[in-house]
Amino acid sequence: MSWKTSDSSKQTGWGKKPQSDSVSIFEMGARDGLQNEVAVPTAAKVALIESLADAGLKRIEVGSFVSPKWVPQMADSADVLAQIQRQSGVVYSALTPNVKGFELALNAKASEVAIFGAASQSFSQRNINCSIEESIERFIPLMELAKKHNIPVRGYVSCVLGCPYEGEIAVSEVARVSEILYKMGCYEISLGDTIGIGTPQKARRMLQTVGERVPVDKLALHFHDTYGQALANILACLDLGVRVFDSSVAGLGGCPYAKGASGNLATEDLVYMLHGMGLETGIELQKLALAGQAISTQLNRKNGSKVATALLAK
Numbered sequence: 001m002s003w004k005t006s007d008s009s010k011q012t013g014w015g016k017k018p019q020s021d022s023v024s025i026f027e028m029g030a031r032d033g034l035q036n037e038v039a040v041p042t043a044a045k046v047a048l049i050e051s052l053a054d055a056g057l058k059r060i061e062v063g064s065f066v067s068p069k070w071v072p073q074m075a076d077s078a079d080v081l082a083q084i085q086r087q088s089g090v091v092y093s094a095l096t097p098n099v100k101g102f103e104l105a106l107n108a109k110a111s112e113v114a115i116f117g118a119a120s121q122s123f124s125q126r127n128i129n130c131s132i133e134e135s136i137e138r139f140i141p142l143m144e145l146a147k148k149h150n151i152p153v154r155g156y157v158s159c160v161l162g163c164p165y166e167g168e169i170a171v172s173e174v175a176r177v178s179e180i181l182y183k184m185g186c187y188e189i190s191l192g193d194t195i196g197i198g199t200p201q202k203a204r205r206m207l208q209t210v211g212e213r214v215p216v217d218k219l220a221l222h223f224h225d226t227y228g229q230a231l232a233n234i235l236a237c238l239d240l241g242v243r244v245f246d247s248s249v250a251g252l253g254g255c256p257y258a259k260g261a262s263g264n265l266a267t268e269d270l271v272y273m274l275h276g277m278g279l280e281t282g283i284e285l286q287k288l289a290l291a292g293q294a295i296s297t298q299l300n301r302k303n304g305s306k307v308a309t310a311l312l313a314k
């Protein structure tokens with residue numbers, strides 16, 4: 001399928017054509033990537049984040065302000081934010097599930113925060129210890145505070161293509177939760193295939209359905225690569241107009257509440273494909289590959305990016 005020539009907008013009634021030759025990548029490695037790794041020194045996180053900014057990434061999720069009992073790996077997020085040398089024009093974001101997390105992120109001077117909900121009741125319970133509706137109630141005062149402090153808030157919806165506990169998730173539910181978060185004031189909704197189970201047509205249908213409730217230029221895709229489908233899913237969705245993708249350098253990561261989930265799509269592999277299609281990212285691939293290799297070496301972990309492995313073997 002050619003994203004440039006496909007006329008799927010007419011077939012689907014979607015009404016959106018690819019608008020731009022540039023793509024924005026939200027880098028997840030330091031948060032989604034490292035939240036599953038034990039005992040990563042703060043200095044290694046700081047070095048990773050700085051090298052990602054040096055490689056040209058403009059949107060970097062650096063940590064999360066969640067219960068340290070639930071996710072001890074992220075307990076040093078305030079230290080990380082305090083220690084990084086910030087570059088102008090780079091957004092340093094943090095996950096915040098509730099007001100307490102927001103206040104901690106504000107004190108730590110996160111440039112923006114992200115709330116995270118789910119389209120699956122079971123995943124919501126396991127991940128944030130409340131139902132979908134309760135999570136929305138918790139987000140309301142957080143959104144009010146964020147507005148007062150002029151902090152942009154991104155929204156995640158997990159399990160958009162399936163749930164580790166419930167299996168199939170209705171796309172109508174994904175669209176419903178996405179619309180709620182968007183109407184609450186999230187500037188962008190990131191649709192998470194938490195367990196990387198989706199396939200291209202399914203991903204496309206999900207995006208089309210959500211796109212009927214939330215404008216496509218306010219949507220991002222967040223694919224884990226557990227089943228090796230992430231690049232194919234992104235390719236299948238590009239001509240629907242989506243231009244923001246979440247990915248993780250060296251394919252780092254997983255989710256502590258989704259057993260067996262592997263990391264996000266490797267940023268290097270995404271950048272290689274996008275550049276090959278003539279889409280700009282502003283990212284220097286070689287520098288990115290070196291950043292990914294450095295953290296993989298630190299973690300004593302095989303580099304999860306095929307592109308980085310190939311480039312660095314030259």
Ligand SMILES: CC(C)(COP(=O)([O-])OP(=O)([O-])OC[C@H]1O[C@@H](n2cnc3c(N)ncnc32)[C@H](O)[C@@H]1OP(=O)([O-])[O-])[C@@H](O)C(=O)NCCC(=O)NCCSC(=O)C[C@@](C)(O)CC(=O)[O-]
Binds near residue numbers: 222
């Ligand atoms: C949400 C909670 C906190 C609810 O947890 P809870 O136990 O229901 O919270 P609580 O309000 O009853 O408080 C219990 C204790 O936690 C403390 N607490 C309460 N809130 C905070 C906070 N913000 N920061 C620090 N501490 C906090 C609070 O102060 C108290 O401390 P105690 O009195 O027992 O000493 C908990 O379930 C939690 O932390 N969950 C972790 C969720 C998480 O980080 N999951 C991984 C990220 S999501 C993800 O990876 C998916 C995504 C986004 O990438 C997209 C995708 O791929 O699908």
